[in-house]
Amino acid sequence: MKTLRLILLLFILGTFAAGISAQNVPVLNFAQLEPILNNRNDTTYVINFWATWCKPCVKEMPDLMKINQKFKNRKFKMILVSMDFDIHLQTKVIPFINEQNIDADVILLNDSKQHEWINKVNEDWTGAIPITVIHNKEFYFFREGEITFDELNELITKNIQQ
Amino acid sequence: MKRSFLVLILSILSFSFIYADGYKVGDKATDFSLKNVDGTMVRMNDFEDARGIVVIFTCNHCPYSVLYEDRIIALDKKYKEKGFPVLAISPNDPVKQPEDSYENMIIRAEEKGFTFPYLWDEGQRITKVYGASRTPHVFLLEKVDSEYFVRYIGAIDDNSKSPADVEEKFVENAINALLANEKPDPDFTKAIGCTIKWAE
Numbered sequence: 221m222k223t224l225r226l227i228l229l230l231f232i233l234g235t236f237a238a239g240i241s242a243q244n245v246p247v248l249n250f251a252q253l254e255p256i257l258n259n260r261n262d263t264t265y266v267i268n269f270w271a272t273w274c275k276p277c278v279k280e281m282p283d284l285m286k287i288n289q290k291f292k293n294r295k296f297k298m299i300l301v302s303m304d305f306d307i308h309l310q311t312k313v314i315p316f317i318n319e320q321n322i323d324a325d326v327i328l329l330n331d332s333k334q335h336e337w338i339n340k341v342n343e344d345w346t347g348a349i350p351i352t353v354i355h356n357k358e359f360y361f362f363r364e365g366e367i368t369f370d371e372l373n374e375l376i377t378k379n380i381q382q
Numbered sequence: 383m384k385r386s387f388l389v390l391i392l393s394i395l396s397f398s399f400i401y402a403d404g405y406k407v408g409d410k411a412t413d414f415s416l417k418n419v420d421g422t423m424v425r426m427n428d429f430e431d432a433r434g435i436v437v438i439f440t441c442n443h444c445p446y447s448v449l450y451e452d453r454i455i456a457l458d459k460k461y462k463e464k465g466f467p468v469l470a471i472s473p474n475d476p477v478k479q480p481e482d483s484y485e486n487m488i489i490r491a492e493e494k495g496f497t498f499p500y501l502w503d504e505g506q507r508i509t510k511v512y513g514a515s516r517t518p519h520v521f522l523l524e525k526v527d528s529e530y531f532v533r534y535i536g537a538i539d540d541n542s543k544s545p546a547d548v549e550e551k552f553v554e555n556a557i558n559a560l561l562a563n564e565k566p567d568p569d570f571t572k573a574i575g576c577t578i579k580w581a582e
Contacts, residue, residue, distance in 0.1 A: 273445045303574050305543050332540065332542070332544070332547065334540075334574050347515070347516050347572040347573050347575050348516035349574060
């Protein structure tokens, strides 16, 4: 069982290391997502929880993409965790990724036990989306609600590792 | 640069202000007078025979609210006669979210045959006082003498996507506990939902 988990973890990490294409959206449960969320190292991660049905999420997506363009060649990684249902992966999520030219990693979180995992992401999160987490090994930021290009740019510029 | 930092600080402060407000389990809940889809004004104190009220912040546009519409109707039908009617409140600013306008609330209530009042929180004051942060968001109130106290805050059940796969019916369990003179456990849960669309 332990070996199986390790293989799974290596597989997931491997997928990320290899850089998945935007059209390849892994569908994970929270136990599978958690190691990705808790991966605090030299890289500055922007992790945004969103959904195609969430208006403020859709509205801030162009700003997130501008940020990704600006920082993606540095020690930086953007992960977009979709709250869309798995049945909407092909009909809503992937068309949205294509329309918006999203080149950050997209994961679809398929785990109905929201009351169990919301607190594990952040205890201050009430459950409304969007949320944005920015972190590296020395820095942590959490926001529930919309975030702008200027705010992201300032936070990342100040805290990104050389 | 300095200015954008100031804006950042101010926006963080305003966010903490919004989210720090609101009721916790045990707090006394204020009454309100809000306009129902039938044009009448509804107050909690209108429910003279109630043992409590299931206040649910919900709206037309949010897919998670829509997923719960039938379950909210069922909840009202099942618990109204036991003394716990549902009172739904639409919290969003209709300028920011036109689908949630009062006119559209009337249409949706008719389409779905809501069995409970569907109230418009014009000006969003009650939403702020309660501290609702998403839709749907439940505040289960118990009446003690003529006052209402918050006994449970959170989700309706543990599976938004699929009613058939629900394992824990949080609100029903909480009402059943109150009917048995017990404390709801859990008395606070979280769920994914849509943000409240505040007026700018």
